Amino acid sequence: MLSKEDNDLLTRVGPGTLMGTMLRQYWIPVLFSSEVMADGTPERLRIMGEDLLAFRASDGRVGILAENCPHRGASLYFGRNEESGLRCIYHGWKFDTEGHCVDMPNEPPESNFADKVRIKAYPCIEKAGTIWTYMGMERPAPPLPALEWLDLPESHSRGSKRVQYSNWVQAMEGDIDQSHLSFTHSSLRVPEVSPGERPTVQQVAAFDKHPRFEVVDQPCGYTVGATRSTPDPDVSYTRITQWLMPFHTMTGVTGFNPVRGWRAWVPIDDFNTVVIGISFHPLTPLAELNRDGGAGGGQGARPGGTRGGVANISDDMKEPKTSKPFGAWRPLPTIENDFFQDRALQKNETFTGIREFWAQDAAPQLSMGFIFQRQYEHLGTTDRAIIQARRHLLNAAKTLSSDGASPPGVWNPEWYQVRSGGKFHGADEWWFAATEQDRKAIAGTNPDCSV
Ligand code: FES
Ligand SMILES: [Fe+2]
Structure with missing residues (x-):
């Protein structure tokens, strides 16, 4: 439970808000x-x-500018992108990628007014097929986080995005809440484990629906272990999730030499989120792998005809592309059409009756309202990770506001060199010790995540 004041602080991200300033x-x-x-x-x-x-x-350089022209506010979306700048179609003012006004053709040639006009421009970095921006005030800007996929060739990763029509915190909380796995994404027909056979992760999730959660704080976030019993009393299974300030998640992957997944939960505004996902393989180009990791996924086999990953929408479930922000990444299933829930499927095959993997998460998350009022919740032992993420975010926002202290990880890119995973280990072994090597992002390695 959060007070209304802390919930507002946590969820509101516009310019000038405490959380918005911290995220920037x-x-x-x-x-x-x-x-x-x-x-x-x-x-x-x-x-x-x-x-x-x-x-x-x-x-070839990328610029990120305010949409509206500083002259009289026309949208530069309609502008002419030509000769190293974007020119407004109203009176021809032209801006370069750094926001300088490089031409003002409707002013007299002797005027130096153009030198005095700037449009807001944010620094950009392009790496591993992705474009990042920095909306804070530090100059020089801090370094990019050293996520392992950013150092891989582009052939080793594939990206996807999805717009979610809810506040970013409740969207992200779904990715660090490992308890829902045994329900939301489960099949009603889980094959029994044969004696002597190692169970699949799905079988383990069905066998033990009460994982023991442990959250181990890290320098800029935490590692969550969700430990389940297995049919073999000497063996436990722990799924490892990484959460990194302020919105990075890596949930447990499965399989041998697995495709891995990373996601960022980026607030569009207080009521909308874009989740950006990367599937990557630390060793091999994805085209060479005889499997589909599912962009933004790496979640392994799915029950009941479930499709897609957390971040990716299958092509037939996307709205036709528009010029709205993230207009290529908007899903057709929404709260208005009940995410195409199929009640027969729900009775006979899957827990939710919703086919799209991401929509299985989005349905409960959007049904909370655009911004969930956390003063009405009742958190249990399985919600530890969520409580801890809120604590990190609120502390960082309050500390920045009171002391001006940079939030954790901004100047320590190496703190982002971690991996998620899943591992069978001795029932009396501590999962954190048993996975020490697996949790490090070591270039040129890709430890198995047991199935
Ligand atoms: S409004 Fe853009 S040049 Fe006038
Ligand atoms: Fe989920």
């Missing part, structure tokens, strides 16, 4: 490189309540 200290992933072409159409973005445009100039 971190680099934010916003686009895939393929979404903006040199001299091509700009992309509308809305990040933490700010309307922005991304465009790629003739020289």
Whole structure:
């Protein structure tokens, strides 16, 4: 439970809010490189309540500018992207990727007014097929977090995105809540484990629906172990999730030499979120793998015809692309059409009767209302990870506001070099010790995550 004041502090992210100011200290992933072409159409973005445009100039550099022209406010979305700048279609003012006004053709040639006009421009970094922006005040800007996939060739990763019509915190909380796995994503028909056979993760989740949760704090977030009993009393199974400030999640993957997943839960504004997911393999180009990791996923086999991952929408379940912010990534299943829930499927095959994997999460999350009022909740022992994430976020926002202290991890990119996973281990072994090597992102390795 949170007080109404803390809930407002946690969830409100517009300019000038405490949480919004804290989040702006971190680099934010916003686009895939393929979404903006040199001299091509700009992309509308809305990040933490700010309307922005991304465009790629003739020289290949990406700029992220305020959407509206500083002259009289026309949208630069309609602008001409030409000769290394974006030109407003109203009176021709032109801006470069850094926000300088480089041409003002409706003023007399002797005027130096253009030198005095700037449009808001945020720094960008393009790496591993993704574009990040920094909306904070530090100059030079801090380094990017050293997530392992950012150092892999682009062939080793694949991205996807999805817009979710709810506040970012309740969306992200679903990804660190491992308890729902035994319910929301479960099948009604889980095959029995044969004697002597190692159970699958799905079988373990069905066998033990009361995992013991332990949250171990890390320098800029935490590691969660969800430990379940297995049919073999000497063996336990622990699923490991990483949560990193302020919105990064890596949930447990399964399999041998697995495809891995990372996600960022980026607030569009107080009522909408975009989840950006990367599936990656630390050793091999994805095209060479004889399997589909599912962009943003790495969750392994799914029951009951479930489709997609946490971040990706199958093509036939997307709205036709529009020029709205993230207009290529909006799902057709929504709260208005009950996420196409199939009651016969729910009776006979899956716990939810909802086919899309992400929608199994989104249905309960959107049904809480756009911003869940956390003064009405009743948290149990399985909600420890959620409590701890809120604590980290609120502490960081309050400390930044009172002392001006940079939030954890902003200047320590190496703290992001971690992995999630899943492992069978001795029932009397501490999962954290048993997974020490597995949790480090060591280049050139990819430990198995037992199935
Ligand atoms: S409104 Fe953009 S140039 Fe006038
Ligand atoms: Fe889920």
